Amino acid sequence: MPDWIYRRLGDRLFAALVVFLALGVVAAALLVALVLYQGSALAFRTFGFFGFLTSQAWDAVRGQFGAWPPLAGTLITASAALLLAFFPALAAAIYVVEYAPRWLKEPVAYLIDLLAALPSVVYGLWGLFVLVPPVRDGLERPLFTWAAVHAPALVPLLGPPTGIGLLSATLVLALMIVPYASSLARDALALVPQSQREAMFALGATRWEVVRRVVIPYARAGIFSGVVLALARALGETMAVTMLIGNAVNLPYTVFGPAATMASLIANEFTEADTDLHLSALIAVGFVLLLLSLLTNLVAGWMLRRLARGEGRR
Amino acid sequence: MSQPYRMETQNLSVYYGKHPGVRGVSLPVHDRRVTALIGPSGCGKTTFLRALNRMHDLTPGVRVEGRVLLDGEDVYAPGVDPVVVRRRVGMVFQRPTPFPTMSIFENVVAGLRLVGVRDRRVLGQAAERALRMAALWDEVKDRLHAPAVDLSGGQQQRLSIARALAVEPEVLLMDEPTSALDPISTQAIEDLLTELKNSVTIVIVTHNMQQAARVSDYTAFFLDGEMVEFDATDRLFTNPADPRTEAYITGRFG
Numbered sequence: 001m002p003d004w005i006y007r008r009l010g011d012r013l014f015a016a017l018v019v020f021l022a023l024g025v026v027a028a029a030l031l032v033a034l035v036l037y038q039g040s041a042l043a044f045r046t047f048g049f050f051g052f053l054t055s056q057a058w059d060a061v062r063g064q065f066g067a068w069p070p071l072a073g074t075l076i077t078a079s080a081a082l083l084l085a086f087f088p089a090l091a092a093a094i095y096v097v098e099y100a101p102r103w104l105k106e107p108v109a110y111l112i113d114l115l116a117a118l119p120s121v122v123y124g125l126w127g128l129f130v131l132v133p134p135v136r137d138g139l140e141r142p143l144f145t146w147a148a149v150h151a152p153a154l155v156p157l158l159g160p161p162t163g164i165g166l167l168s169a170t171l172v173l174a175l176m177i178v179p180y181a182s183s184l185a186r187d188a189l190a191l192v193p194q195s196q197r198e199a200m201f202a203l204g205a206t207r208w209e210v211v212r213r214v215v216i217p218y219a220r221a222g223i224f225s226g227v228v229l230a231l232a233r234a235l236g237e238t239m240a241v242t243m244l245i246g247n248a249v250n251l252p253y254t255v256f257g258p259a260a261t262m263a264s265l266i267a268n269e270f271t272e273a274d275t276d277l278h279l280s281a282l283i284a285v286g287f288v289l290l291l292l293s294l295l296t297n298l299v300a301g302w303m304l305r306r307l308a309r310g311e312g313r314r
Numbered sequence: 315m316s317q318p319y320r321m322e323t324q325n326l327s328v329y330y331g332k333h334p335g336v337r338g339v340s341l342p343v344h345d346r347r348v349t350a351l352i353g354p355s356g357c358g359k360t361t362f363l364r365a366l367n368r369m370h371d372l373t374p375g376v377r378v379e380g381r382v383l384l385d386g387e388d389v390y391a392p393g394v395d396p397v398v399v400r401r402r403v404g405m406v407f408q409r410p411t412p413f414p415t416m417s418i419f420e421n422v423v424a425g426l427r428l429v430g431v432r433d434r435r436v437l438g439q440a441a442e443r444a445l446r447m448a449a450l451w452d453e454v455k456d457r458l459h460a461p462a463v464d465l466s467g468g469q470q471q472r473l474s475i476a477r478a479l480a481v482e483p484e485v486l487l488m489d490e491p492t493s494a495l496d497p498i499s500t501q502a503i504e505d506l507l508t509e510l511k512n513s514v515t516i517v518i519v520t521h522n523m524q525q526a527a528r529v530s531d532y533t534a535f536f537l538d539g540e541m542v543e544f545d546a547t548d549r550l551f552t553n554p555a556d557p558r559t560e561a562y563i564t565g566r567f568g
Contacts, residue, residue, distance in 0.1 A: 102374060199411035199474070201372060203425035203481060204401030213424065217415035 033290060040284030042277060052284060058249035060269070065281035067262070067288050069249045074261040074292070076253065077170050077241065078234035082181075084174035085230060089181035090223065097189040098211050109186060116179035124243030127172040132244070135171065136163030140256045159254020162246075166259045169245035173237055177230035184229060188222020189215055221307045228300040235293055238263040262289040318386060320345040320515040321366065321403075321485055326380035328361050328370060335361040338380070339541045341534055343485065348507055348516045350526035350547065353536035354562070359519045362536065363487050366517065367403035368396040384485070401429070404483035408490045410470030412462035419458040421473055425481035440480050447513075448476035449506050468499025475506070479514070486510070488518040492525065504529050523563055527551050535559045 043052055043065060055066020096109050140161035147154040159165065192215050200210040216223070246258020247268045253259040260268070262285050273279040321343035328336040336358040343349050351359040361370075368389060370376040381388045389399045412421055422441040423431070431437055441458070445451040450472040454465070462473060471491060478486060492500040507516060507529045520526050526533050527547060534544040535556075543550060543559045554560045 195407060195409060195411045196413065198369065198372070198405075199407065199413070199477075200424070202367065202369065202400055202405035202407075203428060203477065204397050205425075205428050206397055209428055213427075214413055217413070220415070 033287075036283055036287040036290060040280055040287045042280035043284040046277060046280075052281075053288065056251050058265075060273075060275075060278050063275065063277055065277065065284075067281075067285050069251050069253075070260045070262040070265040070285055071288060071292070072251065073166075073245070073253065073259045073265075074235055074263070074289070076259070077166065077173055077245070077261055078231060080170045081173035081177055081234045082227065082231050084170065085178045085181055086227060089178045089226070089230070090185055092178070092182045093185035093189055093223075094211055094216075096186055098207065098215065109183075112179050112182050112186075114179075115175070116183070120176070120237065120239035121243070123172050123176055123240040127168060127240060127244045131172060132163040132168050135168055136161060140167065144256070157254060159257030161256045162258075163256075164244060164246045165255075165257045166245065166253055167256050169241045169259075169261075169264075172240050172244055173234055176237060176240060177234050180233050181223075181226040181230040184226030185219070185223045188219035188226070191222065192218045221304055224300075224304060224307060228296070228304075231296060231300075232293060235296065236263055236289065238267050242267045262286070262292075318345075319343055319383075320385065321517075322383045323362075323366070324381040324383065326362065326365060326378070326382060328358070328365050329377040329379070331375055335539055336365065337539045339536075341541060341544060342532075343515060343517055344532060346511055346513070346515055347531040348511050348518060348529055349532045349534065350530035351517065351519045351534050351536060352521065352523055352526045352562075353542075355521065357536040358539040359536045360489055361539075362541075363489055363517060363519050364405075366485070366487055367400050367405055369400075369405065371396050401425075401481055402483055403485045403487060404478035404481065405487045406471075406475050406478050406489065406491050409494050410467060410474050412465070412470050412473055414461070414463045416462060417459045418454050418462045418465070418473065421462045422476050422480050424477060429481070441476075444476040444480035447479050447506075447510060448472045449502060449509075450476055466499075468495050468502060471495055471499065471503065472506070475503070479510075483514065485515045485517065488516065490519050490521065493521070500525075523551075535562060537562070 047055060047065065052065065053067050053071070055064070056068050057064035057066045058069055059065075092108070092112055096105050096112075100108055140158075140163060144155070144158055144161040147158055196214050196218055197210050200214040205213070241261055242264040245260060245264050247260050247264055248258035249260045249265060266282050266286055266289075270279070270282050273282055319342040323339055323341045326336060326339045326341075327334055339362055341349075341362075351363060353359050364370055365378050366382055366389075368378075370378055378390060382390055384399070384402060388394070389396075389403075413424060416424065419437075419441055420427075422444050423437045426437060426440055431440070442451060442455075445454060450469060453469060454460075454473075457464075462470065465473060471494070475486075475488075475491070492503050495503070504525065507518070510516060511531075518526075518530065530547045532544065533547045533550045535542045535550065535554075535558075537558055543554060543556045545555070550559065551563055554563060
């Protein structure tokens with residue numbers, strides 16, 4: 001190509017290419033939303049948007065569909081998993097950045113990150129064959145038996161101690177999201193300038209005081225980003241949850257008993273949806289899941305901006 | 315000079331791995347005087363300074379040999395807690411280091427919170443005293459709860475000084491405290507030093523010889539990890555004993 005074309009057009013060509021590719025990503029996202037919306041139109045027309053969202057009925061035989069049970073299942077499993085995963089994830093990040101000897105930092109960080117690379121179905125299998133038996137025999141049954149004798153009021157809350165259900169799914173889900181929260185927290189902690197730590201040490205702080213009063217506050221926005229990423233992952237996680245949650249779309253859920261999340265419901269039923277309405281209802285659940293993810297991200301973005309504002313210039 | 319020194323190093327060496335950054339330095343630090351450490355970049359003056367409050371403990375691979383006496387007791391003796399040493403020997407760094415998530419007030423009392431002071435009144439008084447000593451009180455008294463990062467660079471450095479003073483250290487180590495500041499802020503901090511030495515013993519690292527001449531009572535000249543000369547500041551600058559000192563202060567190298 002002659003030089004002058006390069007000089008004249010090079011910049012513009014590159015800009016056009018970047019804009020085109022970027023718009024492509026946006027277009028793909030919008031198309032997904034559009035297709036989901038179109039596919040779910042029948043369900044929304046039949047039950048109404050809020051009717052669908054709040055209805056507790058999910059009965060393929062009678063043709064009654066409501067998103068509330070799987071929505072509740074998603075909210076419960078994701079938030080419980082996040083609660084379980086947050087402190088271990090943060091602790092692992094703190095250990096790697098602040099405490100581990102240098103030769104141990106890399107291997108530990110690598111192993112934690114490896115947890116994110118394991119396929120979901122492997123978590124499911126591991127859950128079924130390794131986690132479920134001890135959870136059932138060591139946790140659920142003793143608790144259930146104890147409750148049956150000493151606190152009968154708790155029994156309906158606990159549910160059948162079969163090992164397949166809300167508790168097992170949540171435990172595996174928590175394990176799955178640890179690397180996401182931990183990895184971002186680790187990056188954020190590692191970015192805290194050494195001068196911040198030294199300034200606190202110089203005031204006569206112990207290592208833990210430096211971590212608690214300076215390092216964690218400084219890195220809070222990054223730690224929070226990790227939490228959001230982990231939550232997003234938990235909301236949409238499908239395979240492992242489907243394998244472990246028992247897939248029962250009947251409220252009320254119990255702690256040990258089977259339940260369903262939006263993702264597990266779709267994965268479990270879409271092959272056998274033989275009426276248009278059933279299929280449309282499943283797609284509508286997918287649409288609700290999309291909305292939930294969107295909402296989570298918007299709220300997270302807003303909170304992140306608030307967190308970052310306090311940190312000001314530097 | 316028979317009175318005991320506030321601090322004293324005896325044959326102090328600091329090794330980075332096998333490489334000695336500081337070799338065999340014996341330096342007296344006089345009580346409530348300003349001692350300046352001067353010398354060209356890389357001469358070991360900062361390394362030496364950081365050995366005085368055991369900051370090197372935090373860096374893997376750094377080894378300190380020799381003795382650092384604080385009121386006659388070796389701070390490197392077995393059983394001495396470096397945390398306690400750092401409470402008694404405070405430090406101000408080259409760049410201001412306000413804690414960005416804390417307010418001005420919380421920054422100043424950060425060290426007091428470490429020792430468990432909770433009483434708002436006590437904290438308030440300590441903050442005011444420290445901020446006054448650091449000549450910052452008048453500028454911030456109406457916005458103590460504003461974020462510390464809203465302050466200018468010079469104010470942030472005085473905040474760092476106030477924060478170090480709030481825990482009432484016996485010795486204050488300053489590592490080129492004005493090198494990142496404009497001339498007016500530098501002036502403010504130099505004025506401050508003259509005030510502070512009534513109550514605190516100060517050791518200041520500076521690569522600015524005029525600054526050393528202006529603010530210090532004693533000066534030590536470092537070169538290649540060794541202390542070449544130590545003397546009262548006016549004598550060292552007017553009548554240096556060592557030809558290398560003379561070469562440095564007359565600007566022939568460094």
